Amino acid sequence: xxxxxxxxLGRTPMFxxxxxxxxxxxxxxxxxxxxxxxxxxxxxxxxxxxxHVLLEGRCGLVGARxxxxxxxxxxxxxxxxxxxxxxxxxxxxxxxxxxLETSRIAMIPAGPLRRALDQEPHxxxxxxxxxxxxxxxxxxxxxxxxxxxxxxxxxxxxxxxCRQTAAGxxxxxxxxxxxxxxxxxxxxxxxxxxxIRQLETVGVRSxxxxxxIEDVARLRAFxxxxxxx
Amino acid sequence: xxxxxxxxLGRTPMFxxxxxxxxxxxxxxxxxxxxxxxxxxxxxxxxxxxxHVLLEGRCGLVGARxxxxxxxxxxxxxxxxxxxxxxxxxxxxxxxxxxLETSRIAMIPAGPLRRALDQEPHxxxxxxxxxxxxxxxxxxxxxxxxxxxxxxxxxxxxxxxCRQTAAGxxxxxxxxxxxxxxxxxxxxxxxxxxxIRQLETVGVRSxxxxxxIEDVARLRAFxxxxxxx
DNA sequence: CGGTTGTTTGAGGACGTTCAAGTACTGTGG
DNA sequence: CCACAGTACTTGAACGTCCTCAAACAACCG
Numbered sequence: 001x002x003x004x005x006x007x008x009l010g011r012t013p014m015f016x017x018x019x020x021x022x023x024x025x026x027x028x029x030x031x032x033x034x035x036x037x038x039x040x041x042x043x044x045x046x047x048x049x050x051x052h053v054l055l056e057g058r059c060g061l062v063g064a065r066x067x068x069x070x071x072x073x074x075x076x077x078x079x080x081x082x083x084x085x086x087x088x089x090x091x092x093x094x095x096x097x098x099x100l101e102t103s104r105i106a107m108i109p110a111g112p113l114r115r116a117l118d119q120e121p122h123x124x125x126x127x128x129x130x131x132x133x134x135x136x137x138x139x140x141x142x143x144x145x146x147x148x149x150x151x152x153x154x155x156x157x158x159x160x161x162c163r164q165t166a167a168g169x170x171x172x173x174x175x176x177x178x179x180x181x182x183x184x185x186x187x188x189x190x191x192x193x194x195x196i197r198q199l200e201t202v203g204v205r206s207x208x209x210x211x212x213i214e215d216v217a218r219l220r221a222f223x224x225x226x227x228x229x
Numbered sequence: 230x231x232x233x234x235x236x237x238l239g240r241t242p243m244f245x246x247x248x249x250x251x252x253x254x255x256x257x258x259x260x261x262x263x264x265x266x267x268x269x270x271x272x273x274x275x276x277x278x279x280x281h282v283l284l285e286g287r288c289g290l291v292g293a294r295x296x297x298x299x300x301x302x303x304x305x306x307x308x309x310x311x312x313x314x315x316x317x318x319x320x321x322x323x324x325x326x327x328x329l330e331t332s333r334i335a336m337i338p339a340g341p342l343r344r345a346l347d348q349e350p351h352x353x354x355x356x357x358x359x360x361x362x363x364x365x366x367x368x369x370x371x372x373x374x375x376x377x378x379x380x381x382x383x384x385x386x387x388x389x390x391c392r393q394t395a396a397g398x399x400x401x402x403x404x405x406x407x408x409x410x411x412x413x414x415x416x417x418x419x420x421x422x423x424x425i426r427q428l429e430t431v432g433v434r435s436x437x438x439x440x441x442i443e444d445v446a447r448l449r450a451f452x453x454x455x456x457x458x
Numbered sequence: 459c460g461g462t463t464g465t466t467t468g469a470g471g472a473c474g475t476t477c478a479a480g481t482a483c484t485g486t487g488g
Numbered sequence: 489c490c491a492c493a494g495t496a497c498t499t500g501a502a503c504g505t506c507c508t509c510a511a512a513c514a515a516c517c518g
Contacts, residue, residue: 065376194499406465
């Protein structure tokens with residue numbers, strides 16, 4: 001693993017608070033891969049052989065039904081580690097992972113990681129915190145799916161995209177494919193498109209990848225977003 | 230805390246593998262409450278003051294929108310501990326908890342628990358594993374919501390209710406209110422009722438709380454249930 | 459035994475999907 | 489640099505699923 005990759009690893013939420021010497025030990029047994037859009041990292045039902053840490057790029061966690069139908073459960077961004085629960089529990093993957101845009105991924109072998117977790121309380125602590133954070137993200141998504149309409153989910157997504165802005169105008173340059181975002185939000189690309197159009201009524205103007213928001217607070221109010229995140 | 234409650238606590242998934250002396254220490258600072266149906270354990274947005282361990286009964290974790298609209302995210306059964314992520318991260322609750330049927334609940338103060346987690350690797354390990362298990366339950370639910378129709382969700386629910394039966398006939402005596410199950414599955418009681426009726430076509434006969442399944446394998450096939458759980 | 463609460467059934471409607479067609483990008487090779 | 493192919497996105501029309509509302513029915517409890 002290159003020094004720059006090692007440094008990136010040490011800045012991820014999962015490893016940020018882990019003593020450097022423990023990270024180093026894991027890094028020695030690990031390797032880094034750069035993979036193109038479309039690559040399959042692992043498959044639902046398979047055994048977890050690595051912890052994947054996304055250094056750069058984006059990957060989708062995709063759930064599949066036995067008949068082949070698929071859905072995007074979560075999109076992982078740079079800095080995310082996945083999928084820890086499968087490694088901890090030595091349980092088969094509940095989802096497949098697919099590269100959405102060219103990604104640089106550190107792969108940490110499961111066996112040594114499990115041993116390190118058992119020997120190093122700091123690492124287990126970091127794992128527990130990482131799991132707790134993802135748990136909350138999943139709960140938010142379930143609330144999203146059960147409480148909000150498609151239009152509202154789009155509004156909520158846009159407003160979290162500009163979470164640094166409390167109120168007033170904002171401009172987003174979405175660098176993801178709309179189809180990925182739509183899939184993550186549990187809707188078709190067509191519905192995403194219609195929702196964006198619909199949001200003009202609350203001051204959202206879109207031109208391709210560029211989306212202008214008149215007043216973030218108004219968008220938040222429409223989406224029913226509260227302070228919790 | 231009574232000796233019998235302490236014993237029940239020690240058999241929960243979260244505390245099963247925690248050394249008894251650590252459990253004892255936590256149990257000393259804890260107390261047990263019996264609460265009736267409808268009681269509110271804590272509210273979304275509030276600060277996490279206790280880890281709740283459900284010794285007996287059932288509780289619903291309920292997400293709310295700012296306009297008051299609610300949904301059931303998860304139903305906790307005897308042996309479940311909640312909500313650990315809020316305690317670990319010292320973050321506000323993302324959901325409220327409501328007693329669905331008279332429940333006996335151990336309440337472990339958050340402060341001492343956090344200190345114990347930091348001092349006792351065994352406890353942190355148990356916490357991480359518990360979080361990992363719940364993470365998978367939430368992922369399964371998201372897949373359920375995104376990949377399955379209401380009818381299929383009901384079928385999937387029934388088939389997990391009789392998971393000890395691989396194939397052949399089974400009889401369920403659902404002791405929960407249908408409205409709770411429906412809410413957990415993300416549908417109205419009316420839709421649940423219609424789904425149950427619809428499932429007659431795959432050999433499900435219902436009479437009030439009693440549900441007879443001709444062939445569990447057939448039901449599973451209809452629901453698209455795979456081996457993963 | 460009445461009142462309350464939970465469940466079923468029906469009719470109508472909203473939301474989001476599917477399918478189909480058209481338009482705008484993006485990147486590649488000439 | 490342009491032509492072209494392939495992909496992504498948009499728009500429209502029709503359909504299906506599930507919800508809402510309303511009413512009847514059943515079960516439970518004082």
